[in-house]
Amino acid sequence: MTGDGVRLLAPDGTRVPHPEHSIDLSPEELRSLYRDMALARRFDAEGVTLQRQGELGLWPSLLGQEAAQVGSVRALRDDDHAFPSYREHAVALGRGMDPLALLRLFRGVDHGDWDPAEHRFHLYTLVIGSQTLHATGYALGLAKDGSESAVVAYFGDGATAQGDVSEAFNFAAVYGAPVVFFCQNNQWAISESNERQTRVPLHQRARGFGFPGVRVDGNDVLACLAVTRWALERARRGEGPTLIEAFTYRMGAHTTSDDPSRYRDAAEVESWRAKDPLLRLERLLRAEGASDDAFFAATEAAGEELAARVREGVRSMAAPGVHELFDHVYAEPHALVDEERAAFDVYRAAFVQEG
């Protein structure tokens, strides 16, 4: 399977039948998916703005990947676990995370210190692909516990070139771990296109490891939800891992430090704009009479409210205390850290006395 992959909702907002994957959602559920995508997009735009204003050191935008993230995370049960990379802001919101927790990392207040157990949303991982192994290990732990919970590991097309991702595929296959590998193929690993990462369509990698791989239209929230739900059910039934390649596009820069005009054509970006994930769901909602102008206006207002809360929250974040340097290096006392903390206190006290 190549091309756009499993598609249930065409860019023009019409439904597309699929022989294996279908989904039956109520108008309320459809509106809720739209709302989550719209809020994520507004939150993300605020991240970019806050970086431009100097409030954040960096922001990796998810623009264009809303359907892949919102659709997949919606498939998770509350007791399932998500292991993100660092662009999974919509997944985070979908798990109930406080958006400010993500922003603390990018403001430099902490390294992203949320408790992964609270929302079953694990720590952002900046070393590309590392978290796929953690997700696999976690899934093994769940299986050992006899749990029916499952795990979704998020990563990008660039990560598939990392050895850790291949090792994760293999470990998961060998042990039959209840993990779904959800690859957002946004076409660009910073400046390097798919052709520099792989010679086969990414979903085909799974076959070599002995489990199914499926490409899905990553800008189709319904297909992302349906296929992820199917893969999670396979995991729960003890049928092992699945690779989902969500074929999507990073509409913005890699991060706010990047300049994509140096490596890709505006025409390519425009061609993907026509496949916008929000626009196509809006078309469906309007065509089926599931939403009216009032709904879209209310959603936009909720987005502005979220952005204002985030803006205010970021600007009022307290700087970390100086002892944060030392306090959590080890779980148990470590003589060297204790010694250095004490020496640093003496050093700082000298400045205080000098006034």
Next chain:
Amino acid sequence: MTGTTSTPAGPERTTLVAALNAALRAALAEDPRTLLMGEDIGRLGGVFRVTDGLQKDFGEGRVMDTPLAESGIVGTAIGLALSGYRPVVEIQFDGFVFPAYDQIVTQLAKMHARSRGKVRLPVVIRIPYGGGIGAVEHHSESPEALFAHVAGLRVMSPATPSDAYWMLREAIRSDDPVVFLEPKRRYYEKGEVDRRPAARPGPPRARVVREGTDLTLVAYGPMVATCLNAAAVAAEEGHELEVIDLRSISPIDFDAVDRSVRRTGRLVVAHEAPVFFGAGAEIAARITERCFYHLEAPVLRVGGFHTPYPPSRLEDEYLPGLDRVLDAVDRALAA
């Protein structure tokens, strides 16, 4: 000791390998969340037989033969630790740990700090290390400085069967990640091990293994026995050396070294690892800062050269043996 987890009536004489096996067996029996992972550790019992019989007694789910991929082993161990397990990982040989170095340094070591204490990763990474066994390339290395340099890791190395048993128990009990370096050339040396709970020494601190007044000789792991031999020879020549076994390389018990050097005024540090940027450099610097006015001679280091570990027919020249240790002792005493 294989096959029993019962508490013995008293101390037993056993090999270092058997002591490690007993520690793993006791940990598996004590806590159902403890898991062993590694290459060939199950049916084979590990290439050095450290895990001999454990899969048979505890099952494949708890003594896991893994695919041959070190980063995969450590990365999945991190995931298992996140899910509440306490994995004890075996890396088959020192030179094969480097595919896992990324996971160890960027993930395992940092997750407690970056989560500000919300995530604990009680993972033990056992590595047979060091030379002297006539092995081929990549099977004789001493990478301890590469781990000690990383905040968030604890690094320790036992020198005796008793320490092998108790330090491995402590490593598994610790809520921090521990790199546990096993002196493979001492694997089959015997010593007395008292496994009774009352004998538990607690977290590893440096130990004076031979008292002396003229010079302090600091070592850990495989070099402790070499240094004890050196002290015995020096005694015949009228020099009383104090030998300290550090046991832990992160943290280092500088207080113990400091106390000794204040009495002896002379310090020699010995390890198999290259001297350049080795543990000895750190000890020399710290002790010079702390004990400058007590030192009668510069702190000297004995260890490997700034060369790759040589072919085994040359390893006796590379490894600091009795003569090289005594040479450094003589130079320090002459100063």
